[in-house]
Amino acid sequence: MTVELWMRSEVRATERRAPITPADAAALVREGFAVTVEESAQRVHPIEEYAAAGCTVAETGSWVDAPRDAVVVGLKELPDQPAELRHRHVFFGHAYKQQEGAERLLRRFDAGGGVLLDLEYLTDDSGRRLAAFGYWAGYVGAALAVLHHRGELDAPLRPTSVPDLDARLSGGDPMSAIVIGALGRCGRGADRALTAAGVTPTRWDVAETRDLDRPALLRHELMVNTVLTSAPVPPFLRPADLDAPERALRTVCDVTCDVGSPFNVLPIYDSTTSWEQPARTLRDEPPLDLIAIDNLPSLVPLEATEAFSADLLPLLRDLPRATSPWQRCERLFHDTVASVKEASR
Numbered sequence: 350m351t352v353e354l355w356m357r358s359e360v361r362a363t364e365r366r367a368p369i370t371p372a373d374a375a376a377l378v379r380e381g382f383a384v385t386v387e388e389s390a391q392r393v394h395p396i397e398e399y400a401a402a403g404c405t406v407a408e409t410g411s412w413v414d415a416p417r418d419a420v421v422v423g424l425k426e427l428p429d430q431p432a433e434l435r436h437r438h439v440f441f442g443h444a445y446k447q448q449e450g451a452e453r454l455l456r457r458f459d460a461g462g463g464v465l466l467d468l469e470y471l472t473d474d475s476g477r478r479l480a481a482f483g484y485w486a487g488y489v490g491a492a493l494a495v496l497h498h499r500g501e502l503d504a505p506l507r508p509t510s511v512p513d514l515d516a517r518l519s520g521g522d523p524m525s526a527i528v529i530g531a532l533g534r535c536g537r538g539a540d541r542a543l544t545a546a547g548v549t550p551t552r553w554d555v556a557e558t559r560d561l562d563r564p565a566l567l568r569h570e571l572m573v574n575t576v577l578t579s580a581p582v583p584p585f586l587r588p589a590d591l592d593a594p595e596r597a598l599r600t601v602c603d604v605t606c607d608v609g610s611p612f613n614v615l616p617i618y619d620s621t622t623s624w625e626q627p628a629r630t631l632r633d634e635p636p637l638d639l640i641a642i643d644n645l646p647s648l649v650p651l652e653a654t655e656a657f658s659a660d661l662l663p664l665l666r667d668l669p670r671a672t673s674p675w676q677r678c679e680r681l682f683h684d685t686v687a688s689v690k691e692a693s694r
């Protein structure tokens with residue numbers, strides 16, 4: 350049976366990324382998938398490249414009328430309509446941690462008989478995420494931190510490319526920097542940006558923070574946090590640490606952006622920063638600025654799309670066989686919908 354994948358247009362006008370590149374769409378078509386791609390005003394790859402890859406081109410937003418069996422693939426939020434969702438949807442739903450609008454989204458699926466296969470929960474048997482944007486998030490976060498630290502970051506931020514950022518990073522003055530969460534995806538991306546800037550960072554991961562040496566941390570001029578924790582750990586920095594006389598730290602980039610979460614390792618600020626205002630002053634004298642942008646990979650849409658699509662391609666190939674990552678996703682969806690309904694009884 351032919352499986353139909355329907356890549357929808359993203360709702361947000363600033364979202365230039367896509368889950369599947371034209372080259373990977375071509376591979377899927379060669380392997381017998383029917384791939385439909387909606388037109389999109391902002392997607393980084395033009396629709397002509399998808400058409401040349403053998404995809405059927407459809408109008409923006411036409412997934413609502415797609416055949417019932419089509420699997421609708423996207424990245425970020427769905428539009429508010431229709432009220433009932435009939436299809437299987439693959440995207441980041443942000444619907445399982447009681448986020449704003451989560452219950453309404455789950456009820457739309459329940460009403461239409463559709464299923465959310467949430468990309469965030471597509472994991473291997475050990476719980477590790479299989480398709481993620483982390484590497485380029487860490488790269489952009491560290492790049493912005495270096496440029497800000499040098500007084501070279503212009504606002505508002507606009508989508509750019511890795512070669513452009515690499516060129517802007519090269520040739521500056523040396524600085525001391527630390528990456529925490531250095532062994533992870535974002536951490537390795539941060540390392541790449543710092544290397545492009547001629548900086549060799551101190552690299553900390555779980556082993557180095559077990560017995561946390563805050564004074565050592567504060568002796569770095571620049572810090573990039575890329576930790577992913579699922580259990581509370583002592584904060585790396587608390588507000589009082591920012592007033593320590595030995596603080597050399599001037600720029601913090603919190604790629605993790607767990608603000609408000611009980612697992613937040615940087616409870617030194619209470620709201621994220623943005624493309625319009627990427628940096629916020631936390632202390633005046635000596636200065637300390639924060640960058641905490643929660644949509645970093647969208648700033649390098651081409652590289653982010655290519656890396657994500659490479660992760661997703663083997664998983665899409667497995668979709669017809671309902672392998673264990675997909676089964677886990679589907680089970681989680683049904684369990685969460687059941688508990689939402691139970692809670693409102």
Ligand SMILES: NC(=O)c1ccc[n+]([C@@H]2O[C@H](COP(=O)([O-])OP(=O)(O)OC[C@H]3O[C@@H](n4cnc5c(N)ncnc54)[C@H](O)[C@@H]3O)[C@@H](O)[C@H]2O)c1
Nearest residue numbers: 483486530532533534535554555558576577604643644645
């Ligand atoms: N700001 C953005 O735009 C953006 C984009 C993508 C991901 N993220 C976030 O970045 C974070 C990292 O994502 P990832 O894909 O790199 O995760 P990952 O699992 O690949 O890496 C996380 C790293 O943190 C380390 N770690 C965990 N606890 C630690 C501790 N107590 N001390 C030191 N190191 C510790 C882990 O060992 C691992 O190496 C996540 O919270 C993710 O949601 C943010």
